Amino acid sequence: MEIAVVDYKGGNVQSVLFALERLGAQAVLTADPEVLRRADKVLFPGEGEASSAMQALREAGLDLVLPTLTQPFLGICLGMQLLGTHSEENDTPMLGLLPFQVQRFVPDTAHKVPHMGWNNLQAMRGPLLAGLTEADHVYFVHSYYAPVGPYTIAQAAHPGPFSAAVQHENFYGVQFHTEKSGPVGTRILANFLAL
Amino acid sequence: MVKKRLIPCLDVRDGRTVKGIQFEGLRDAGDPVALAARYAHEGADELVFLDITATNQRRQPLTELVRDVARVLDIPFTVGGGISTVADVEALLLSGADKVSINSAALARPAFISDLARRFGSQCVVVAVDARLVEGEWQVMTRAGTTPTGRQAVDWCRTAADLGAGEFLLTSMSHDGTKAGFALELTRAVSDAVSVPVIASGGAGQPSDFTAVFEAGGADAALAASIFHFNETALPALKQYLHAAGIAVRL
Numbered sequence: 001m002e003i004a005v006v007d008y009k010g011g012n013v014q015s016v017l018f019a020l021e022r023l024g025a026q027a028v029l030t031a032d033p034e035v036l037r038r039a040d041k042v043l044f045p046g047e048g049e050a051s052s053a054m055q056a057l058r059e060a061g062l063d064l065v066l067p068t069l070t071q072p073f074l075g076i077c078l079g080m081q082l083l084g085t086h087s088e089e090n091d092t093p094m095l096g097l098l099p100f101q102v103q104r105f106v107p108d109t110a111h112k113v114p115h116m117g118w119n120n121l122q123a124m125r126g127p128l129l130a131g132l133t134e135a136d137h138v139y140f141v142h143s144y145y146a147p148v149g150p151y152t153i154a155q156a157a158h159p160g161p162f163s164a165a166v167q168h169e170n171f172y173g174v175q176f177h178t179e180k181s182g183p184v185g186t187r188i189l190a191n192f193l194a195l
Numbered sequence: 196m197v198k199k200r201l202i203p204c205l206d207v208r209d210g211r212t213v214k215g216i217q218f219e220g221l222r223d224a225g226d227p228v229a230l231a232a233r234y235a236h237e238g239a240d241e242l243v244f245l246d247i248t249a250t251n252q253r254r255q256p257l258t259e260l261v262r263d264v265a266r267v268l269d270i271p272f273t274v275g276g277g278i279s280t281v282a283d284v285e286a287l288l289l290s291g292a293d294k295v296s297i298n299s300a301a302l303a304r305p306a307f308i309s310d311l312a313r314r315f316g317s318q319c320v321v322v323a324v325d326a327r328l329v330e331g332e333w334q335v336m337t338r339a340g341t342t343p344t345g346r347q348a349v350d351w352c353r354t355a356a357d358l359g360a361g362e363f364l365l366t367s368m369s370h371d372g373t374k375a376g377f378a379l380e381l382t383r384a385v386s387d388a389v390s391v392p393v394i395a396s397g398g399a400g401q402p403s404d405f406t407a408v409f410e411a412g413g414a415d416a417a418l419a420a421s422i423f424h425f426n427e428t429a430l431p432a433l434k435q436y437l438h439a440a441g442i443a444v445r446l
Contacts, residue, residue, distance in 0.1 A: 012293060012319070014265065014288070014289055014291040015272075015293060018265055018266050018268075018291055047318065048314075048315055048316040049316055078316075109387075112392050112415065113390055114317065114318050114361055114362075114392070115197060116318070116361070116362060116392045116415070117197040117198055117199075117200050117240070117392070117415065118197065118198045118200065118240055119196065119197045119198065137198065137445040139271055141271075141318040142318065143317070143318070158197060159196070177271070177293075179269070180271045180272075180293060181269070181270075185269065
């Protein structure tokens with residue numbers, strides 16, 4: 001199986017590569033459209049700020065390539081948010097593969113921003129999250145979120161519900177860090193590789 | 196809801212884990228890679244790795260060791276010690292660190308915080324604050340706690356948060372290694388002053404110290420070293436204790 005990790009010079013990709021290595025999977029870090037098109041699975045880790053990430057994708061021509069991919073695709077954290085249509089973070093147009101608009105959390109005394117730490121998943125559905133229960137925790141670090149919608153395949157709360165995972169056709173996204181979520185995250189990555 | 200985090204800290208010098216009292220009298224606590232793997236397996240919520248000699252010897256953190264630790268670690272991993280440039284941070288992230296902890300460089304040049312937040316995002320910028328109680332005031336120290344800065348802890352945290360700090364690692368030097376409990380008032384004051392998460396550090400001795408720092412201190416996470424390294428309190432037992440005491444933790 002060929003696994004491609006999108007290299008857009010922004011995210012912390014090493015953690016994802018190590019997580020795949022721990023699963024015994026060989027992954028290639030690439031921005032080459034040909035390599036991305038022929039891979040069996042594509043992962044898109046993201047960290048950082050939305051407009052810089054979109055700019056980096058445009059410079060690499062990936063804003064046009066990623067939407068045409070047909071194999072299972074997993075966007076992680078900012079990589080999930082980029083699948084939406086727009087982000088409040090510096091008023092940024094995103095890839096537009098899923099019909100959500102990314103919003104900023106509003107902090108209060110009991111709910112800090114960024115939403116940082118381990119939170120449990122709720123209302124999971126579909127093969128990516130197979131085998132998980134609502135007692136399972138995953139690791140989040142983010143200040144912006146996608147609202148709940150028909151595309152939501154798991155929710156978390158901070159304090160209101162938001163999309164912890166989304167899906168449309170072959171495009172999956174997780175707001176949490178699968179690669180940093182202990183055995184639960186490993187299970188989700190293994191589920192993705194088995195899609 | 197987001198859970199309170201327990202974070203073992205590996206103070207590393209010359210490739211070994213060490214631990215002292217109030218930043219002095221270091222003793223050996225083992226191989227950092229083996230300790231990291233053990234803590235992740237035991238349910239640590241995160242791991243912090245501080246290269247404690249880096250600032251004073253002007254040496255970059257050991258990126259090879261970071262890589263070896265990151266390779267075995269399936270939980271978040273913060274690295275600090277001697278970080279003073281954007282290139283330092285880039286090298287650590289490329290080695291597998293998830294966040295970096297900055298201290299002296301941020302005090303010397305506060306704009307360093309905003310430089311990093313813009314380039315890598317606030318989520319990976321942890322500002323470490325070493326504070327010492329002097330005549331009733333929490334004074335911020337720099338250069339591994341050796342030099343007073345004249346800054347007051349709450350003021351500095353507010354400034355750093357405005358510049359883009361994503362989290363604070365707040366260490367009471369007056370409590371570090373004493374096992375007499377965390378600095379509750381300091382932790383509460385900083386936690387109330389900033390909207391980003393606060394990791395309390397320094398003074399963990401027994402399970403009730405953690406309950407106190409999460410409740411009275413308002414901490415989002417608690418960091419400890421000795422009690423974990425020397426097997427005085429095992430992580431799984433501590434988590435069960437906190438759960439029974441009504442603290443929301445990841446079991």
